[in-house]
Amino acid sequence: MTRMETTVLVVGGGATGVGVARDLSLRGIDVTLVERDGLASGTSGRSHGLLHSGARYAEADAVGAEECIRENEILREIAGACIRDTGGLFVQLEGDDPDYFEAKRSACEEIGIPTTSLDADAVRERVDEISAAVERAFEVPDAVIYPSRLVAANAADARDHGASIHPHAPVEDVVVSDGRVTGVEVGGTVDDRIDAEYVVNAAGAWAGELAAMAGLDVSMRPTRGVMVSVEYDGLGPVLNRCRDPDDGDIVVPHESEAVLGTTSVAVEDPDDYPKEEWEVERSVEECAEMLPPVADAPVVRTWWGVRPLYAPDEDERGGRGISRGFFRLDHADDGVENMVSVVGGKLTTYRQMAESTADLVCDRLDVGATCETADRPLPGRDDPAQLDAFVDEFDGQGPTDQDVVGRPS
Incomplete structure (x- = not known):
């Protein structure tokens, strides 16, 4: 029987997976990527x-914060219209702990995250409908990502450098023999067994399920969070409530909408979990403490996402509010020498996660090429229509940015 063959098989078509595929393909490695439900799904x-x-x-995890500001600066250079530069404010309201505000601002300065302090009047000049309870804020270089564009542009660059991208190809089984993955059974549009020299598990919240197919234990502790997009035109910066992380402490501006979020509730199954109305209500209520008009703004759409949290890290760190770093799990240590799982992390640091993973793969394959992704612009970065065409090509439209992606200019 003729089977599909590739040097590296990447499982998972989110930002990290396509980032790995792009990185490896730019290093001259033959890559195949499979995803079950369309990229960025x-x-x-x-x-x-x-x-x-x-x-x-910043105040809880200096290393994680340093990673964020470094990757923030890289993405601004390479990602073009995948990013909207809005700036962000950390807002202190009446009753919020002033010591927390000072600790966060000081930590930012020590790390090298630029900040500008604003008194209440200056905050109102930036956001004229901010709560009357605002006492002060400081400005930071937050921005907005359009993830559908970002993921699709990475996939397009990988494809242009020889990678095979299969957006509707679920993994059905992983065959292991003598301490190696010897084949991966893939359905959907592939409907074949793929033989690979090395396998990258970038399945996010589903990484544990894929690992189990190979007889490996990758313990995930996914949590769900709701996002509520409401009609709101003209919000400038991202608004962050300057307090210990809690439900409803962030408002993200889009062009004519504002995204309110979020919650954090443990789930057993990332495919099957309740979506509770109280999460929507609480997110709106809490965000309205910063920006009162959103309390009565028409809801455009609501969606939940599931965070790909690594259980041992969650146990050690103690749960919500602590920076979620990423973990590169080399399964040679577990008896399967040609497989790695990459879990945790944040969308902001996807490129770094991919670079780290690609470095390991290249080391195992004895490939000396180095990473180019920090300096190489993404294709179509200055052409929103081209970026949106990539989204269509890879069936990569998600709810986060559907009000922007593909909209007539």
Whole structure:
């Protein structure tokens, strides 16, 4: 029987997976990527779409914050119209802890995250409908990501450099023999067994399920979060409530909408979980404490995403509010020498996650080529219509940015 063959098989078509495929293809490696439901159909396309400055994590995890600001700066250079530069404010309201505000601002300065302090009047000049309870804020270089464009542009560059991208090809089984993955059974448009020298598990919240097919234990602890997009025109910066992370503490501006979020509720199954109305109500209520008009703004759409959290890290760190780093799990340590899983992390740091993973793969394959993705612009970055054509090509439209992507200019 003739089977599909590739040097590296990447499983998972979110930002990290396509980032790995792009990175490896630019290094001259033959790559095949498979995804079950269209690119960006998992966590990447169901986020709030924030390009973090690192300020959210500054006082709790300096390393994670440094990663964010570095990747923030790289993406601004390479991603073009995948990014909307809005800036962000960390807002202190009456009753919020002033010591927390000072600690976060000081941590940003120590890390090198640019900040500008604003008094209440200056905040109102930036956001004229901000709460009357605002006391002060500081500005940081947050921005908005359009994840559908970002993922599709990475996939297009990978394809242009020889990668095979299959957006509707679910993995059905992983065959392991003598300590190696010897084949991956794939359905959908592939409907074949793929033989690969190396396998990258970038399945996000579903990484544990894929690993289990190979007899491996990757313990995930996914949590769901709701995003509520409401009609709201003209919000300038991202609004972050400057307090310990909690439900409804961020408002992300789009052109004629504002995305309110989010919650954090543990789920057993990332494919099958309740979507509770209280999450919607609480997110709107809490965000309205910063921006009162959103309390009565018409809801355009609501969606939930599932975070791909790694259970051992969650156990060690103690849950919500701590920066979620990423983990590169080399399964040679577990008896399967040609497979790696990459879990955790944030959309902002997807490129770094991909680089780290690609470095490991190249080391295992004895490939000396180095990463180019930090300096190489994404295709179509200055042409929104071309970016949106990539989204169509790879069936990559998610709810996060559907009000922007593909809309007539």
